[in-house]
Amino acid sequence: MYFVTAQEMYDTDQYAIERIGVEGKLLMENAGRAVANHMELFVSDQKRIAILIGKGNNGGDGFVIARTLLQKGYDVEVIVCASPSEIKGDAAYHRDVFRNSGFPFISYEEIENLEHALKEKDVVVDAMLGIGVKGAIRPPYNQLISFVNQFEGEVISVDLPSGVPADEGLEVDQAVQADRTIVIQFPKVSAFLEHTAAYYGRWEVVDIGLPSTVIQSKKTQKRVWKKQDVSTTLPTRGAFSHKGKHGKGLVIGGAVAMPGSIAMTSRAALRAGAGLLTVATVQENITALASTVVEATYTTLPSEGGYISDIGSVDFSYDAIAMGMGMGRHTGAETILQVALEQTQGILLIDADGLYALKGILSSLKGRHNPTILTPHPGEMATLLNVSIPELLHQPFAYSKAFAEEFQAYIVLKGAFTIITTPQGNQWVTVTGNPGMAKGGSGDVLAGILLAMVMQSQSLERALCNGTWIHGYTADLLVQHQHSTYDLLASDVIEGLAQTYRALSQ
Ligand SMILES: NC(=O)C1=CN([C@@H]2O[C@H](COP(=O)(O)OP(=O)(O)OC[C@H]3O[C@@H](n4cnc5c(N)ncnc54)[C@H](O)[C@@H]3O)[C@@H](O)[C@H]2O)[C@@H](O)CC1
Ligand SMILES: Nc1ncnc2c1ncn2[C@@H]1O[C@H](COP(=O)(O)OP(=O)(O)O)[C@@H](O)[C@H]1O
Ligand SMILES: [K+]
Known part of the structure; x- marks a missing residue:
């Protein structure tokens, strides 16, 4: 199994879109569905779930996860951690599909006491920040991450715990401590570093159909020996x-x-x-x-x-x-x-x-x-x-x-x-x-x-x-x-x- 840097992940994504012709929206649909289907294996439909959605593509995955779980009959509340108009590209597309399917979402700003609101949930799905995180964590994510870390139920991160960089050589400013991380397609380097691995909790990889072609064509590769x-x-x-x-x-x-x-x-x-x-x-x-x-x-x-x-x-x-x-x-x-x-x-x-x-x-x-x-x-x-x-x-x-x-x-x-x-x-x-x-x-x-x-x-x-x-x-x-x-x-x-x-x- 290959593992990758953020750049290698983006290169793979780009290759799938530009060379193979799989649209980014479809990759996001695959990613969200794969995560939701995987969650079904260990989260009962009796659980009350909050999904925290960031403004990037990790958040886009979050909209697909939410839609898929709602369609399966789960009790899901979607909280968007940015102004919905800040969401762009494929993530905006999935925000609209979500809304057009008749499902509601709420902005974190509209919730009077988010910390309290989370207390009523059994599971928090963290789809705030993915491989695109850079530098010190800015508001509102810094506050939201600390709420999530005080949450007593199960925390499931999407792709990687928000705030943890994908690559080595970078500091963790503030990050979600996940109980479980559902990794999209390839583990990221930080899953194997002493200062970042623990944030992931236990992790599993879901396949979204991205080819390994780009990684195989690199001069050198990184793999997990299983x-x-x-x-x-x-x-x-x-x-x-x-x-x-x-x-x-x-x-x-x-x-x-x-x-x-x-x-x-x-x-x-x-x-x-x-x-x-x-x-x-x-x-x-x-x-x-x-x-x-x-x-x-x-x-x-x-x-x-x-x-x-x-x-x-x-x-x-x-x-x-x-x-x-x-x-x-x-x-x-x-x-x-x-x-x-x-x-x-x-x-x-x-x-x-x-x-x-x-x-x-x-x-x-x-x-x-x-x-x-x-x-x-x-x-x-x-x-x-x-x-x-x-x-x-x-x-x-x-x-x-x-x-x-x-x-x-x-x-x-x-x-x-x-x-x-x-x-x-x-x-x-x-x-x-x-x-x-x-x-x-x-x-x-x-x-x-x-x-x-x-x-x-x-x-x-x-x-x-x-x-x-x-x-x-x-x-x-x-x-x-x-x-x-x-x-x-x-x-x-x-x-x-x-x-x-x-x-x-x-
Ligand atoms: N092959 C791929 O790359 C795929 C990626 N997907 C998802 O897309 C994610 C990557 O998406 P993006 O590149 O949009 O990255 P993110 O979803 O990590 O979001 C980056 C956004 O967060 C903000 N941000 C970055 N650092 C911040 C900080 N320190 N404080 C506050 N805000 C910060 C930036 O403004 C940027 O808009 C992956 O982790 C994965 O979940 C999947 O949807 C499908 C395939
Ligand atoms: N916490 C740990 N988890 C997994 N493997 C470990 C852990 N601590 C040590 N090891 C393994 O044990 C071995 C320790 O090697 P080393 O430090 O050279 O020991 P010594 O010199 O005392 O014989 C290595 O193979 C290392 O991977
Ligand atoms: K995340």
Whole structure:
């Protein structure tokens, strides 16, 4: 499923109107009907509904929703939040169709006490502002938004909660806190940003017949990776497959004080389907590790002060190498990473402390002939980019894209919405996962799952999308059934992979 910026939405609209010949009025009719039909699934016709209509096309959708619901026998009061004469274009057309159908509407100015009037309703439909919102919210919308936010019934926003911009990098001045948002055709970028996502409440997309042609013709695209994508792209294991067909992987990391992270990465890689796995770490870790991860083989690395001091002895001819977990932030880390960057013949995934070591030698990424994957959390990514975490999270798509394109690396920016960016600038977002994963070790598990995935798939982006989706989905299954977000451990997710794979294969 594609997701879009406001401009991409307008371009699609224009293409449908000018090139395909579908009139704007018809698109608005489709939009309003699709929203009303969707509402019918969860709003009973016994509910008293107020529809707040703004002066733009979002308001136009509101008139169609109102007409459709009234025709279905719903109790609907329509409140126009502008002078009706200010409404122009397709929205004015639907205002007239609404009126000519014999339905009344009232201007907010005619209501003595709007806050009080809303109290008599069960549902408020917010069709005030859509993707056209710009800057600080002006009257009367600022006042109306605060009334809606005090309303105790259900708030359903149309396309996006009024006041929330569609794009990243923009401040929210004042916005409707929706319980539910019915998104028209394509989710907007703000549905996946930390500072705006919560305004949407739960959201669903309705189809209004707009083609994806315009978005597909852009140089790069943004898509949501969903369960169906995983089911259709996860590589199957053939009856005659053997361990060599599922990848020969290496995990490099671990300091004396941090043996746990590579244990989790290795175990996760094996559970996720890696064929053969070797762990390269300091001598002191190996006995304990070998009894925890019995399926792996081990390479001893020299240590100094409890940290890996040299990896020159490692054979780098693996299908994929994951490096950096629990490695520590010692001064020698940069040299070790440099060797790995130069010598790894297959895919190199850099995580955790490896990312800190990378900061001073970022330009080495450009010289690599084989793929590099970076899996930062926002703190690591902000450090690599020399920006603050809030700055990064304000526009994570733009920062990820610029970084991936400049350094020709795959970036997996982790978070509640994990963003996967290819060196060409294509982006995917996965929305699985829950706050139970906000614990030490979750990233190590992800690194292991991704290592296994990239060795088993022809397509790196698919492997990364599948791996992040599976990681989050497993945690979701676990908190739904056996665990809670409090007690869930990163290592539970490793064992939980069995459930996910079984669910996917049914
Ligand atoms: N492909 C599309 O683009 C489609 C769009 N449709 C609907 O149209 C909406 C977009 O319509 P518009 O472009 O008219 O945008 P809006 O409906 O968001 O309205 C913009 C209007 O709000 C006012 N406004 C903007 N910022 C404001 C602020 N800060 N304070 C107060 N007033 C402000 C402006 O004066 C402008 O007239 C979508 O969200 C969707 O609901 C659908 O009808 C059909 C297809
Ligand atoms: N609130 C959340 N919702 C969904 N996923 C989350 C949430 N918090 C963390 N995660 C996921 O958990 C992992 C945490 O990784 P990271 O911060 O690197 O952990 P660590 O370094 O402690 O192992 C990421 O995959 C991230 O997407
Ligand atoms: K809205």
